[in-house]
Amino acid sequence: MSTPLLEVKELSKYFETPYGLLHAVDHVNFKIDRGKTLGVVGESGCGKTTLGRTILHLLDSTRGKIFFEGEDITHVNRKRLKELRAQMQIIFQDPYSSLNPRMTISETIGEPLRLVKNLKGEELSREVRRLMDVVGLAQRFINTYPHELDGGRRQRIGIARALALNPKFIVCDEPVSALDVSIQAQVINLLLDLQDEWGLTYIFITHDLSVVRYLSDEICVMYLGQVVEKCDADELFRNPLHSYTQALLSAIPSPDIFDKTERVLLQGELASPVNPKPGCRFYPRCRNGCEDCLKPLELVEVSPGHHVACHRYSF
Amino acid sequence: MSEEKTLSISDLVVEYHTDHGVVHAVNGVSLGLEARETLGLVGETGAGKTTIAMSILKILPTPPAKIVSGEVKFEGQDIMKMDSHDLRKVRGNKISMIFQDPMTALNPVFTIGEQIAEGIHLHQNLKKGDAEIKAMEMLEMVGIRRERFTDYPHQFSGGMKQRAIIAIALACNPKLLLADEPTTALDVTIQAQVLDLIGELKERLNTAMILITHDLGVVAKSCDKVAIIYAGQIFEYGTKFQVYAETRHPYTQGLFDSLPSINKEVPRLKPIPGLMPNPMDLPAGCPFHPRCPRAMAECSERAINPTDLGDGHWVRCINPIN
Ligand SMILES: Nc1ncnc2c1ncn2[C@@H]1O[C@H](COP(=O)(O)OP(=O)(O)O)[C@@H](O)[C@H]1O
Ligand SMILES: Nc1ncnc2c1ncn2[C@@H]1O[C@H](COP(=O)(O)OP(=O)(O)O)[C@@H](O)[C@H]1O
Ligand SMILES: [Mg+2]
Ligand SMILES: [Mg+2]
Numbered sequence: 001m002s003t004p005l006l007e008v009k010e011l012s013k014y015f016e017t018p019y020g021l022l023h024a025v026d027h028v029n030f031k032i033d034r035g036k037t038l039g040v041v042g043e044s045g046c047g048k049t050t051l052g053r054t055i056l057h058l059l060d061s062t063r064g065k066i067f068f069e070g071e072d073i074t075h076v077n078r079k080r081l082k083e084l085r086a087q088m089q090i091i092f093q094d095p096y097s098s099l100n101p102r103m104t105i106s107e108t109i110g111e112p113l114r115l116v117k118n119l120k121g122e123e124l125s126r127e128v129r130r131l132m133d134v135v136g137l138a139q140r141f142i143n144t145y146p147h148e149l150d151g152g153r154r155q156r157i158g159i160a161r162a163l164a165l166n167p168k169f170i171v172c173d174e175p176v177s178a179l180d181v182s183i184q185a186q187v188i189n190l191l192l193d194l195q196d197e198w199g200l201t202y203i204f205i206t207h208d209l210s211v212v213r214y215l216s217d218e219i220c221v222m223y224l225g226q227v228v229e230k231c232d233a234d235e236l237f238r239n240p241l242h243s244y245t246q247a248l249l250s251a252i253p254s255p256d257i258f259d260k261t262e263r264v265l266l267q268g269e270l271a272s273p274v275n276p277k278p279g280c281r282f283y284p285r286c287r288n289g290c291e292d293c294l295k296p297l298e299l300v301e302v303s304p305g306h307h308v309a310c311h312r313y314s315f
Numbered sequence: 316m317s318e319e320k321t322l323s324i325s326d327l328v329v330e331y332h333t334d335h336g337v338v339h340a341v342n343g344v345s346l347g348l349e350a351r352e353t354l355g356l357v358g359e360t361g362a363g364k365t366t367i368a369m370s371i372l373k374i375l376p377t378p379p380a381k382i383v384s385g386e387v388k389f390e391g392q393d394i395m396k397m398d399s400h401d402l403r404k405v406r407g408n409k410i411s412m413i414f415q416d417p418m419t420a421l422n423p424v425f426t427i428g429e430q431i432a433e434g435i436h437l438h439q440n441l442k443k444g445d446a447e448i449k450a451m452e453m454l455e456m457v458g459i460r461r462e463r464f465t466d467y468p469h470q471f472s473g474g475m476k477q478r479a480i481i482a483i484a485l486a487c488n489p490k491l492l493l494a495d496e497p498t499t500a501l502d503v504t505i506q507a508q509v510l511d512l513i514g515e516l517k518e519r520l521n522t523a524m525i526l527i528t529h530d531l532g533v534v535a536k537s538c539d540k541v542a543i544i545y546a547g548q549i550f551e552y553g554t555k556f557q558v559y560a561e562t563r564h565p566y567t568q569g570l571f572d573s574l575p576s577i578n579k580e581v582p583r584l585k586p587i588p589g590l591m592p593n594p595m596d597l598p599a600g601c602p603f604h605p606r607c608p609r610a611m612a613e614c615s616e617r618a619i620n621p622t623d624l625g626d627g628h629w630v631r632c633i634n635p636i637n
Contacts, residue, residue, distance in 0.1 A: 043502035150590055178358035180529060184572035185586030192583075207502065214575035214584070238578060251507040252577055253532030257559045259578065265511060266504040270474050 005201045006055070006169060011064035013047075013054045020275040021056040024050040026225040028063070028274050029299070032218075033169075037196065039216030041209055041248070045270055046222040048205040052171040055203070056088050057081060068169070086116055093174035093221065098158060103278035105132070106142045108157055112164045131160040135190060143187075152183035159190065163198075165215040166207040173205045175288040188215065209252055213237055224273040224281040227299060231306040239307045244282045278308065288312060320390045320625035321491055321523045322371065324350040329366050329547075332378055336595040340366045342547035342602075344385075348491070348540075353517065353524045355534035357570075361591055364527045366413070366546075368493045370404055373397070380445035390468075390490065395513075408438040411484040412493040413477075416500060420480050421468040427479045428454070428464035431486055438487045446549065453482040457512060474505035478512065485516055493522040498533065510537055512584030532571060535559065543567045546592055548601035549621075563624065563635040565609045601632070609634045 005221040015023040025047045029095050032038045035201045038287060053059045055066055057073075065074045073084060092098035099108055110128045113119045119127055129139060135156040146154055162170055170209040172191065188211065190232040194200055206212050212219055212233070219236045221229040221244065240246045254261075268285045280286070286293065292311040299309045329341035341363045349353055355365050364443050369375045371387055373394055387394045389410060397405070414420045422430060432450035435441055441449065451461050457478040468476060476499065484492060494513065498506040514537055517524055526538055534541055534555070541558040543551040543566065551564040569587035589606040592598055598605055606616040611634055621631045 043504065090398070137421060152590065179593075180572045181531075182359065182587035183590070185575075185584040188575070189584055189586060209503075210575040210577040213577055214581060224575075234580065249577070251503040251508070253530065253536040254578065255531040255535050255571065255574055256576075256578060257535045257555055259535075263507060263511075265507055269474050269505060270502070281415070282566060 002033070003036040004067075005036075006069040006203075007031040007229060009065045009067075010057065011049050011051070011054065012062045013059055013061045013067060014032075017274060023225045023273040023276050025054060026273070026276075028227050030218075030227070032201055032203070034201055035199050036217040037195070037204050037215055038220060039212035039219040040203060041203045041207065041212050041219060042222035043207060043248075043270055047221060047225040047273075048207075049173055051170070051204055051222075052173050052203055056090055056171060057260065058090070082116075085087055086112075086165040087225060088171075089165050089167040090167070090171045091158050091175045096146075096151070096154065096178070099154060101146055104143050104145055105137070105149075105157055107210065108146070109160045109164060112161060116165055119251055120226045126163075131164060134163065134194070135160045136186075152187060153180050155179065156190070159187075159194070160212060160268075163292065167200070169198075169201045169203075171203045171205065172308070174207070176203075176211065177206065177208065183206060184211075187292065191215070198278050209249060216263075221248070224270065224276070226281060227307075228282065228310070229308045230299065235306055239306070239308070241302065242282075242310050243286045243288050247285075318502060320347050320388070321345070321352070321390060323368070323386075323388045324371070324526075325386045325388075327367065328374065328383040329363070329370055329385075330381045330383055331527070332381055339515075340380075340594060341370070342597075344544075344549055346549065346552070348523050348525065350490070351517075351523055352377045352625075353526060353538045354540045354542060355538035356507070356525055356527045356544060357529065357531060357534055358543050359529055359591060359631055361594060362544045363547040364544060365495055366547075368412060368495050368525065368527060371491075371493060372410060373402055374406075374411055374555060374602055376460070383424055387552070391427045404438075405591050407489075408487045410488055410491045410493065411489040412489070412497060413480055413484050413497045415434065415496040421476060423468055426465050426467055427459075427471065428466075431483050434483055435486050438449060450486065451590045453486050454479070455487075456516065457482045458508075476510065477501060477509050479503075479514060481509070481516070485520060488520050489522055491528070492522050494524060496529070497526075499528070499530075505586050506533075513537070513619045526551070531574065533561075543570070546594065546597055548602065548631060550603070550632070552621075552622075553626075557624075557626070557628040562637070563628070563630040564632050565604050565607050565634075565636060568636055569608075 009029055009219045013029045015022040015024055042048055054061050069315045071271045106128045110124055110133050113124055137195045162259055175306055176187050191315060204215050216233045220227045220234050223244050247264050266285055266297050278296040281299055283289045283293040297309055297311055300314045301307050324344060324346045331338040331340055363423060372438045428450055431453055432446040435449050436443060436446035439583050451464055459475060459478055492584055498509050530533050538555055541555050542549050545566050551567045552559055572585040587606055592602050595634060600615040600617055601619045604610040619631050619633055621629045
């Protein structure tokens, strides 16, 4: 078996807060093979962004290990980090706030090329124009500013910038959530084409389950910092095992008017994982709960490749 | 005697006059709503949905907004011709609106209870004490415990704020509820709770509703009729069944094709090419023609009028899908 492109083991990120220790990401494990997409879904506050940023060393991890192409990169020196940064990139949710408003498109896309690859002059502008082509931005926008463009084009700038250093791995943090459906589909197709052509590996973070099904090979469902279910994308939709996954799936309003599936309504709202007790964090909202749920639990492989953290499945 | 429509809008045209030019936000919209009916008004950002809702309540900021023409009749009376006294009696009482952003719709310095009671006190001629009792009942009706009556908005989660806003909007038993993207800012599980709540209360209080959204899934769950809007024009209108299962407008079809599905594997999404037109400089003829796979020469040459397809289904297209 070949080495996965990325692997995290027991990865955790805790924040000190006035109320106690917030377990934003708690003992997360997964591997992603080269050229594949891992989808990460869950509601706001479940730790998706923190997970992505911790992997990229934009946040320090509290515990656990991160491996990139087999190398332990949990703690690396500045020089190695700079090299890794070129290979591991991020595309942000909000194309409005993640771009510098005072930089033109060509300056924005050119910045990493200048600073890291030391490109200048004609070579730099040729590379900028090539990247604009790759993401489908017309050359006439080369000297415009972000505020002059619509959300879809701004997101394309974010993608071009992330691609500038020829990365192997990109964390896509809700890259299409702020876009209208017709534009969202354009950007999704672009990300898929780039993956095919460049052999990119993605973590695709979203709260939108239909998008994640479409894009992912494997999916992790997160709840309050923990992965509660992990399996092949189609398997998750065919055979969701965790009560939270089931509730999440049934809450999505389907545009199919003939779909008469009964909805499982979840009661209550998300808490925040401050000083969490052992046991299932979903228990207070779970319709299948019992006393066992208060005991510590782990993600268990219940069938090949299908992992779930629920006492009903731990034998 | 035929029953009067709750709402009827005819040929509404609204512009915004800005320093950069004239925004053609609403371009000849006509719509009707029967009592107790729910209409889903669906379109992408900038299509003119919020402007229509604000026109119905006559709360557009003028300037820059300018109602160029049109009639908005509520229970037979023309809102455009009402004076401020009559308007006050209608707003918040007979017609109420839930705004898109739950975070800004509540006043941070008053308690949730005060904010619900205020509307009841103003509109229903109830004494302060009685209004408070009614407000507590409303709070419970939206699933929030009485004890939270004296809480301030910051003590509420996003989902609870939206429930409180629904309580305020429905406190006076309005005839018409305008819900502008009421769940867009919420997580799916909370969205499901809030949509169920709105549906149930609407049923109980016999309220008609315009549900504004960009989400075709939300409409499929909650609406009787559907209007698809693009660049300030209604492109397709009909029952949910007609618009979803007998789709005729190429734009409506384009929206469906752009959606990834959770129920089945889709080999590749088919996005609508291009972008929304600049509302200051709309294309001549059908504003969708530059992006339309079925466009013909005529589409750019003249204004396109709605075609009646029978049974209340109509489409603004001269080359509809058949
Ligand atoms: N810098 C921070 N300090 C304290 N708490 C934080 C910080 N960043 C995120 N959190 C908390 O961590 C949890 C996970 O947040 P986040 O990763 O942003 O979730 P998601 O992206 O899934 O919405 C939330 O409870 C959030 O409030
Ligand atoms: N106060 C305003 N001044 C200028 N233009 C506006 C104003 N409000 C809305 N618009 C413009 O009018 C058009 C319709 O907007 P809106 O009704 O908010 O659409 P929607 O609710 O469908 O997103 C858009 O092009 C928008 O930019
Ligand atoms: Mg996030
Ligand atoms: Mg709006």
